[in-house]
Amino acid sequence: MGFSTKIFFITILILVVASCTTDDNAAKDEQKPTIDINYNEGFPQACSQLVRGETYSFKAMVSDNAELASYSLDIHHNFDHHTHDDQDGECSMDPKKTAINPWIFIENYTIEDGLTTYEINIGLTIPNDIDTGDYHCSFSVIDETGWQSRTSVDIKIIE
Template identity: 60%
Template sequence: MKLMKRAFYFMPLAVLLMASCSSDEDSDIDEQKPTISLNSGFPQSCEELKRGETYTFRAAAADNLELASYSLNIHHNFDHHTHDDQGSSCELNAIKASENPMIFMENYSLEEGLTSYEINLVIEIPNDVDTGDYHCAYSVTDVTGWQARTSVDIKIVE
């Protein structure tokens, strides 16, 4: 009889614990990383950018829940390295040492609640940077920490 009384007192607690452990929590887990599209963006793979000119770098970012931030990274590829997220490759110039390469690395936060965003960054290619092979790498992060990246080969020319 004492055992039944104890069970009676602990039953509401057991029901409460079981209800709090429902599988609904699993549906709140974000299993999708954001996307970046350069389909109508700039630059496209193998694009030639002239020193001293100003360009608008564009890409479309989207996420199933919410975007948090994005970044743009332009760096030389004089050593012919590649990135795991890189699309098609372009014909490369000869390997060379850098003297004054263009390096652009900026991160940008996004306002809350956006599930899509059009990246538009106006960037001037300095007159005095080394010409040659470069990578243009976009990255986007969602609110849960998932990240997507894509990069294209570009050239800076006279």
């Protein structure tokens, strides 16, 4: 019993030591980047109406505690109401319809090294031949470690 008790305590000690050593959390990046369109120049704002053929600057602010790496912009139709945005308030939706020639914009970009804040600014001309109606626009950003944040906004494209 004495011998086994001793072993028992030694193993507990090993467990405790193992659990406390080399905890270099300080060096580890455990924070997600942030992404936001809720500022004056942020675009598009929730429920915006965009006109075909016009050119717009899509803008969002991103920041990270360590280093930003890349971002993306995805614009796709929501004619079937399959999703909704993460902004306050509900936008009024058109009736559901079948897509014929929907606009699909899918693009990735990298951010130059060493930045912790950055303003996404993508100039886009909305094609003239695409379907009008409800669209879903989502920005996302990844930091150097691989943490990702997203935000999305419901918009309408009109004639």
